[in-house]
Amino acid sequence: MTTIEKLELELKDVDKEISKVNAELSKWKDRQRVLHEKKLLIKNSINKLKTDTLSSVDWAGTTYEWSEDVTRILKDVYKIDSFRPKQLGAINSTLSGQHAIVVMPTGAGKSLCYQLPALVKPGLTIVVSPLISLMEDQIRSLTNRNIPAKLMSNTSTKEETSEALNTLKDKNTKIKLLYVTPERFAKSKRFMSNLQTCYAAGRLQRIAIDEVHCCSQWGHDFRPDYKYLGILTQMFPNTPLLGLTATATASVLTDVQKMLNIPGCLVIKSTFNRPNLFYKILEKPSSQEDCLTILEKLLKGRYRGESGIIYTNSIKDTEDIAGGLRKRGLKVGCYHANLEAGVRSQVHTKWHDKYYQAIVATIAFGMGIDKPDVRFVIHHTISKSMENYYQESGRAGRDGLRAECVTLYRMQDIFKVSTMVFSSVGNLEHLYGMVKYCLNGSLCRRLIIAEHFDENWGTADCNNMCDVCCTSRTNEKTINVRLYCKTLGSIIENAEKQDVKLTAQKLLDAWFLKGPVNLRQKGKEPSISRVLGEDIIAFLLLGSYLVEDFHYTAYSTISYIKNGPNMEAVQDDSFELTMPVRRYTSFDLQTPPRNDYQPIVDLEQIDANVDESKAKKRKNDDKTNSKSKNRKTDN
Numbered sequence: 047m048t049t050i051e052k053l054e055l056e057l058k059d060v061d062k063e064i065s066k067v068n069a070e071l072s073k074w075k076d077r078q079r080v081l082h083e084k085k086l087l088i089k090n091s092i093n094k095l096k097t098d099t100l101s102s103v104d105w106a107g108t109t110y111e112w113s114e115d116v117t118r119i120l121k122d123v124y125k126i127d128s129f130r131p132k133q134l135g136a137i138n139s140t141l142s143g144q145h146a147i148v149v150m151p152t153g154a155g156k157s158l159c160y161q162l163p164a165l166v167k168p169g170l171t172i173v174v175s176p177l178i179s180l181m182e183d184q185i186r187s188l189t190n191r192n193i194p195a196k197l198m199s200n201t202s203t204k205e206e207t208s209e210a211l212n213t214l215k216d217k218n219t220k221i222k223l224l225y226v227t228p229e230r231f232a233k234s235k236r237f238m239s240n241l242q243t244c245y246a247a248g249r250l251q252r253i254a255i256d257e258v259h260c261c262s263q264w265g266h267d268f269r270p271d272y273k274y275l276g277i278l279t280q281m282f283p284n285t286p287l288l289g290l291t292a293t294a295t296a297s298v299l300t301d302v303q304k305m306l307n308i309p310g311c312l313v314i315k316s317t318f319n320r321p322n323l324f325y326k327i328l329e330k331p332s333s334q335e336d337c338l339t340i341l342e343k344l345l346k347g348r349y350r351g352e353s354g355i356i357y358t359n360s361i362k363d364t365e366d367i368a369g370g371l372r373k374r375g376l377k378v379g380c381y382h383a384n385l386e387a388g389v390r391s392q393v394h395t396k397w398h399d400k401y402y403q404a405i406v407a408t409i410a411f412g413m414g415i416d417k418p419d420v421r422f423v424i425h426h427t428i429s430k431s432m433e434n435y436y437q438e439s440g441r442a443g444r445d446g447l448r449a450e451c452v453t454l455y456r457m458q459d460i461f462k463v464s465t466m467v468f469s470s471v472g473n474l475e476h477l478y479g480m481v482k483y484c485l486n487g488s489l490c491r492r493l494i495i496a497e498h499f500d501e502n503w504g505t506a507d508c509n510n511m512c513d514v515c516c517t518s519r520t521n522e523k524t525i526n527v528r529l530y531c532k533t534l535g536s537i538i539e540n541a542e543k544q545d546v547k548l549t550a551q552k553l554l555d556a557w558f559l560k561g562p563v564n565l566r567q568k569g570k571e572p573s574i575s576r577v578l579g580e581d582i583i584a585f586l587l588l589g590s591y592l593v594e595d596f597h598y599t600a601y602s603t604i605s606y607i608k609n610g611p612n613m614e615a616v617q618d619d620s621f622e623l624t625m626p627v628r629r630y631t632s633f634d635l636q637t638p639p640r641n642d643y644q645p646i647v648d649l650e651q652i653d654a655n656v657d658e659s660k661a662k663k664r665k666n667d668d669k670t671n672s673k674s675k676n677r678k679t680d681n
């Protein structure tokens with residue numbers, strides 16, 4: 047054997063050994079991945095247990111060293127007699143130095159949870175807020191109450207910024223709250239240096255982070271600047287953080303805790319049920335003129351003289367609808383992101399002052415709307431997720447009186463929204479959650495909203511305040527759609543063979559023997575209405591029997607329909623695919639709703655009672671408070 051042959055043999059042996067080692071390595075890598083996943087799960091469980099333990103403490107006591115001051119400030123400064131559910135717990139926990147996240151629906155009174163504590167102890171509260179308009183609203187309302195506060199934004203003048211920065215260093219400042227945008231923490235060295243001075247002097251009382259869900263990529267409103275806030279706990283370990291949000295999904299909360307480095311912190315969450323809101327789905331006509339007629343009837347009839355919002359999903363739609371309604375003699379404003387800030391502010395004010403009955407808006411009209419008497423929120427186009435829908439519709443009825451949330455739904459709008467949102471992971475799933483809510487005709491609408499927030503509300507919490515609960519259930523019906531699904535599958539296959547892609551509308555046409563003959567199904571026209579046909583297609587999309595397939599053109603994105611992974615299942619004759627049929631409940635467009643809203647279940651009272659029963663267990667029970675709550679219960 048030559049030396050070369052020997053070496054080649056040796057090389058083969060080495061190669062063999064390398065592949066053995068590689069196989070071992072890949073086994074260990076797999077094992078490592080499994081262990082990392084396990085570690086993460088254990089960590090999450092520990093954090094959840096920590097949060098649960100902290101949350102099971104009764105924070106709503108009235109015997110803290112600051113309790114008298116808290117009550118006095120509430121009455122004297124805010125002229126308010128009692129706290130809303132969870133407010134006192136949030137205030138006590140942050141005054142105790144706990145990191146906490148407060149989750150309350152819009153309008154529940156989150157601002158008080160950090161504004162009031164700021165007045166209890168000496169020092170400064172920093173409030174991080176994402177929008178200048180929000181900060182300005184807050185400063186206005188604080189100034190009206192003679193509470194010294196300042197804001198620092200990129201529109202502040204040099205002098206204003208300098209003054210605000212000095213408050214951080216000035217031990218004698220009267221300022222109690224300083225509002226800043228999140229990018230300050232990353233982009234202004236002077237701000238950070240002054241903040242460190244403030245902390246070193248023991249004056250950095252608390253950092254409140256409003257709209258804290260903006261930290262999370264899972265949230266509906268992720269803002270990259272919020273990621274800078276992750277350093278706060280390292281830099282200011284003795285300063286409690288207080289995050290506030292109206293977004294309650296478990297994944298977002300866990301993500302926020304992680305981002306802020308406060309895993310396992312206290313989470314104070316009040317119920318998300320809004321008992322005074324009536325939820326309704328209305329059939330949306332295909333023509334814009336017919337839509338305008340519905341809106342006109344609603345505004346001139348059912349909501350005559352009342353204030354509201356009409357949400358739609360494109361700037362063009364806001365302009366067309368506002369224009370169309372004006373032609374029909376209605377006073378409405380138009381609001382979207384392309385308008386200049388001054389114009390937007392004018393529109394907002396005119397609506398606030400009731401010159402405009404309604405604002406036709408994109409979701410740009412969102413944060414910072416503090417109008418208590420919004421009697422209706424109409425969705426002309428569905429929202430892109432249940433989360434968004436809850437936020438948008440939640441702008442109605444902040445005064446606690448009956449208000450209505452009406453959504454105009456038709457299948458075509460799914461694709462109007464999906465083509466706008468599909469490119470981000472998870473968005474389509476979120477949109478389908480919204481479609482499920484619209485298609486539903488047999489479950490209480492609150493049940494679907496509650497599912498989304500990991501809450502448990504029963505029909506008693508609805509109190510007939512949705513279109514499903516308030517109609518008799520005798521005509522409930524389900525149908526087996528297996529054969530329809532099979533037919534749709536074969537229409538798609540046939541089109542594919544001819545190299546043709548079908549939109550949902552074309553698929554529907556081919557099913558109902560309309561459109562090009564070569565694309566039509568071979569059997570008889572289905573003996574159901576076209577609207578039910580649309581519902582079936584949407585239902586099959588939700589169940590992955592059909593899937594959307596997105597294609598770009600030079601001007602737009604088109605959603606085509608393909609057979610989905612579950613289409614295979616319907617080939618089996620014994621397979622049942624049942625779909626509840628949506629019922630079309632009556633809804634008078636022209637007569638105001640009966641103003642007899644009487645909550646059977648007073649949720650504020652339930653929260654108060656829970657707090658009360660916990661309070662009874664406390665050693666130093668505040669008897670006076672307890673008596674007054676009992677009196678309320680007796681009523």
Ligand SMILES: Nc1ncnc2c1ncn2[C@@H]1O[C@H](COP(=O)(O)OP(=O)(O)OP(=O)(O)O)[C@@H](O)[C@H]1O
Nearest residue numbers: 126128129130150151152153154155156157158292
């Ligand atoms: N305990 C209370 N009693 C009566 N009114 C209150 C109470 N707490 C807060 N409010 C009022 O409720 C309204 C809404 O409060 P706030 O703006 O803090 O809500 P929010 O939870 O921050 O809502 P959003 O999520 O929309 O910002 C305000 O007008 C506020 O003065």
